[in-house]
Amino acid sequence: MKNRLFTALKACLTFARQIGQRYAKAMMGVVAAVLLLSGGAYAVASVVVSLGPDVAHLPIHEVVETVTPLPLEPQAAALDSHHFSLYRSDVSRSTDTADSLLKRLGIDDPAAAAFLRTDSKTQQGLFGRIGRSLKVEVNDANHLLVLSARWSPDDDGNFKRLVIEKKENTFNSRLETAPLAASTRLAGGAIQSSLFAATDEAQVPDAVAIQIAEIFSGDIDFYRDLRRGDRFSVVYETLEGDGEPLRAGRVLSAEFVNGGKSYQAMWFQQPAASAPQPQGEGLATHSLTKGGYYTLEGQSLRRAYLASPLAFSRVTSGFKMRFHPIQKKWAAHLGVDYAAPIGTPVRSVGDGVVEFAGVQNGFGNVIFIKHRNSHTTVYAHLSRIAVKRGQKVSQGQNIGATGATGWATGPHLHYEFRVNGVHQNPLTIARKSESIPVSPSAKPAFMRLASEAQLQLAAAAMLQSGSGQ
Numbered sequence: 001m002k003n004r005l006f007t008a009l010k011a012c013l014t015f016a017r018q019i020g021q022r023y024a025k026a027m028m029g030v031v032a033a034v035l036l037l038s039g040g041a042y043a044v045a046s047v048v049v050s051l052g053p054d055v056a057h058l059p060i061h062e063v064v065e066t067v068t069p070l071p072l073e074p075q076a077a078a079l080d081s082h083h084f085s086l087y088r089s090d091v092s093r094s095t096d097t098a099d100s101l102l103k104r105l106g107i108d109d110p111a112a113a114a115f116l117r118t119d120s121k122t123q124q125g126l127f128g129r130i131g132r133s134l135k136v137e138v139n140d141a142n143h144l145l146v147l148s149a150r151w152s153p154d155d156d157g158n159f160k161r162l163v164i165e166k167k168e169n170t171f172n173s174r175l176e177t178a179p180l181a182a183s184t185r186l187a188g189g190a191i192q193s194s195l196f197a198a199t200d201e202a203q204v205p206d207a208v209a210i211q212i213a214e215i216f217s218g219d220i221d222f223y224r225d226l227r228r229g230d231r232f233s234v235v236y237e238t239l240e241g242d243g244e245p246l247r248a249g250r251v252l253s254a255e256f257v258n259g260g261k262s263y264q265a266m267w268f269q270q271p272a273a274s275a276p277q278p279q280g281e282g283l284a285t286h287s288l289t290k291g292g293y294y295t296l297e298g299q300s301l302r303r304a305y306l307a308s309p310l311a312f313s314r315v316t317s318g319f320k321m322r323f324h325p326i327q328k329k330w331a332a333h334l335g336v337d338y339a340a341p342i343g344t345p346v347r348s349v350g351d352g353v354v355e356f357a358g359v360q361n362g363f364g365n366v367i368f369i370k371h372r373n374s375h376t377t378v379y380a381h382l383s384r385i386a387v388k389r390g391q392k393v394s395q396g397q398n399i400g401a402t403g404a405t406g407w408a409t410g411p412h413l414h415y416e417f418r419v420n421g422v423h424q425n426p427l428t429i430a431r432k433s434e435s436i437p438v439s440p441s442a443k444p445a446f447m448r449l450a451s452e453a454q455l456q457l458a459a460a461a462m463l464q465s466g467s468g469q
């Protein structure tokens, strides 16, 4: 820092000298000002030159000021009596007790500990609660002045705030409710090992990572298709209490680059007047239909089939196939295998009717679902079956859980997609299935939002360029 200051000063003086030589008589003044702020945080040097009459002809004023230093003793006393507060923040843990919490927050205050141990609001609102955002204010003796915790238990737009405060040497506590403030966050990242590793690095909450996987679930199988170097950009709502993010809101737009191909999505609610009216509901013309995700060109991302029969989750994303499924006895392996812990929920990839639910050789517990156009999907080796033959199922509906029944050497889901009895690549079918466009009357409003979304996504994509490889 000092070097930089000297360089700035030297530059000033050199410049002043040059100016002086060139305008020897006309130079009125050279001012070099160096401002040192907060111990030399930065320096500003300025040179002011004005061409005027010869400096020798100007009258000279001399200003004399007497400076009397303050006596040392009062200064020392003032320093002694000066107290300051320290602020710290943390997150509550399920194992927190009055003592362990205060210790972690660097507070040494037996009176505060005694209060926390007996206060019922603290017992209910803080201890045994995981992930509550904490802020403390302590004095310079590490005594507690204020401890506050905030969390958002319900999806009602509010958050709770527990405040424990010291007033006139006694503590009191109160529980408040206040509205959450919505703000928009941009984030981006590149996949090195898993989607969650990348979203963690970008400080994107799990709820948002899962939304991204769901939004593109018609195009990308997040279990099997992720590639190193895939990238995501996301713009999402975050709901904050006292400036702390307490709840992840909806993803507003997202881009996922998978294997070099870019997929983009934007949340859009069609005005009811321009969309097909739901039957039997007297919606006012200004009301909105249920929203959904669309490509930026206006095609719905909702497809007839999901790319994967397993919902994306943190538990299964790190679960690797550590075995070879028994394949020798099968003429050919004509399905897709998903390694997953026993009990992982399995979902129907599309609307349909249960054709078979029970035990078959090799398959173990297996479900066959018949969809439109002679499409059939098969879910095998299940530990649990949650549907019955003849039952109607909808897309995404839970139908059972993964297992290792039948000819399986380890827990996994064997999944097949058949068209007229012939095996097909499920992902190809999912991507090919038709999508619904935005209605023509809503298109102008949609396109305005889409161009905004494009800009925001471009900004979000910039955020990942700085991150390490």
Ligand SMILES: [Zn+2]
Binding pocket: 325, 333, 335, 336, 337, 413, 414, 415
């Ligand atoms: Zn298989």
